[in-house]
Amino acid sequence: MPDADRPQELPARLLTDPEMINACRVRDFGRVFRLVKTRAGIYPSMIARRCELTPSRVGEVIAGRRQLLHMDVVERIADGLRIPGHMLGLARRTWETPQALVVTEREAPQVAGPEQQPPASLPGPDVDSILALTTRTNLSAATLAAFRSSIEDYWRRDDQHGGEALRPAVVGQLRYVVGLLKESRPPAIQNGLYGIAAELARLTGWTYFDARQYNQARAYFTEALQLAKAIDDRQFMANVLACMSLQATYQDKPADSLALVTAAQDQARSASDTTPRVLSMLSMREAFAHATLGSKTSTHRAITEAHRQFEQIQASDPDPSWVAYFDEPKLIVDTGIAHGRLGEAATAEPLIADALRREAHTNQRGRAFHAFWLARTQLDQGKLDQACHTATQALEPASAVASERVSGHLREFYDQLAPHRQEPVALAFESRLRELLPTVSGSLHP
Structure with a gap:
């Protein structure tokens, strides 16, 4: 600017x-x-x-x-x-500090001590790089299956613990797979590698999005789009655009969110193999965009379409693995969140509560995220005791996952409590918060 x-x-x-x-x-x-x-x-x-x-x-x-x-x-x-x-x-x-007072820290010289030497049993990195040049990696369908299995494991651990600790491993594997793409291979193997690289780039972007590091997230999402475009995987391009749309709602850029999810739907509809589950998920992301814009009619229409598409799902549908998470509890909780974004708390509360009862307990981030949404809808209706009880229950899964996105929802709920901060139930919630999440509570607005 x-x-x-x-x-x-x-x-x-x-x-x-x-x-x-x-x-x-x-x-x-x-x-x-x-x-x-x-x-x-x-x-x-x-x-x-x-x-x-x-x-x-x-x-x-x-x-x-x-x-x-x-x-x-x-x-x-x-x-x-x-x-x-x-x-x-x-x-x-940063702009509060005059430039003349900004001090650039100098790096201390690195002195290699005995403990910094690599173990004698391992070759040095220069030998590794030489050997890599002389070795052609033979890939098969089983190798691709192993890559995909590791990605599924990354997603499970991301749900349980957050992606911060996983990111170095995911980025390393992404760069390794991108390096493999430089070699000539049979089309089936090469296309499979492109798809794996695209999913690793999307996962990396997701971990940055979950940490609210939006510029980095956008860069990796864009890389994922380019990789998917190289093999004309329009369903996956739609998936990445849907992720970018969701990020735009968090950045309070609803017009961008709507444009991105509309592009996602265009990509999905132009693919011959797009399944009803994918279209249902995209319609729900569209509902989020409309709700952030405050458009009730458009939000309700998109929710109706999401449910209509979900009803078309057949067990034999060739759903891509990345959309398997969008099951009935996820459809219901997202419906509740869309109503919550519109300010329709009374409609949202029973939907989110029902989905929470049916959600897998291994998804710590999802449970914390959805519980804070439930608490907010309860508070919006003046149900202070219930809201504080729900939010207190959410603290345990929130403490188990490193997610700035979850912490952000906690802060929003805490800010909403401001008029009731001295009530006994609010004080009890704050006490438990400071016990379980001291690093988050230390940054809360008083």
């Missing part, structure tokens, strides 16, 4: 105004935007451009019809309007 479009800072008199300080402290962005408009002359269209929001979203926030809770949106507002990080409960922003 050009510097001319963005002031270096808000007027000091506004930043020191008690009303502005209080509005920032509780993250009441309706008040913040109104104050910025009246005291600094920055109108809603300019706020939208600087904070990477849609003008309609800014208007809804100012009118009190919508809240902004996602952490990445809060960070964009801080950076776009030049609100110091501490006012919004954030870390010091």
Whole structure:
């Protein structure tokens, strides 16, 4: 964004105004935007451009019809309007430090000690690289099956523990498979390698998305698209575009989300082997995009289509392995979340609760994620005791998985508790939170 479009800072008199300080402290962005408009002359269209929001979203926030809770949106507002990080409960922003005071750390010289030497029983890396040049890897259908089995295992462990620790292994395997693509092979083997590389790139992108590192996620998703396009795997391209659409909803970019999922549906419909389960999943992602835009009619229509497609599923359908997760409990919980995004809490609550009862207990991240959604819908209906009980139950699976996305939903629920923070049930929830997730609780907005 050009510097001319963005002031270096808000007027000091506004930043020191008690009303502005209080509005920032509780993250009441309706008040913040109104104050910025009246005291600094920055109108809603300019706020939208600087904070990477849609003008309609800014208007809804100012009118009190919508809240902004996602952490990445809060960070964009801080950076776009030049609100110091501490006012919004954030870390010091990079632009708050004058360039003249930025110190570049120098790397200490590396002195190899005895403990840094490789074991004598292993050849050095230079020997490994020489041997690799003289060895042609013979691949067969069994080799491809082994690759696919390892990918399925990566996904299982990602569900249980998060992808942070897995990422180095996944990236290493991705680069290894991409290297194998440089050799000439029979078409069936070569196409299989392209598909495996595409899935490894998507998995890497997913681990970055789950960590809320969106630029890196987008780069790997794009690599996955290119690999799938090389073998004209349109169903898989649709899958990657659906992942990118979901990421856009987290970045509060609903127009991008809708464009991406529409492209995904176009790819899927142009493929001759697309199954009803894939189309159902894509319709549900479309519902998420419409719900984030606040369009009830379009959201309900997409939900209806998702259920219609799901009813067409046959046991004999040649579903790709990557869509197997989209079973009936997943359809139901996503339906509830779509209604929740629209503010239809009473409709959403029983759906999410039913799906949670039927979900696999091995998917720690999914259970934590969906439980926080259930707690939010309960709180939206004024069911404080139930909401705190549900959220407390979600803390244990949340503590078992390294997922910034789950932590973000926890923070959003905690922020929603602000008016009830001194109630006994809220205090009990906070106590348990600080016990199980001390690193997350230390970053919560007071």
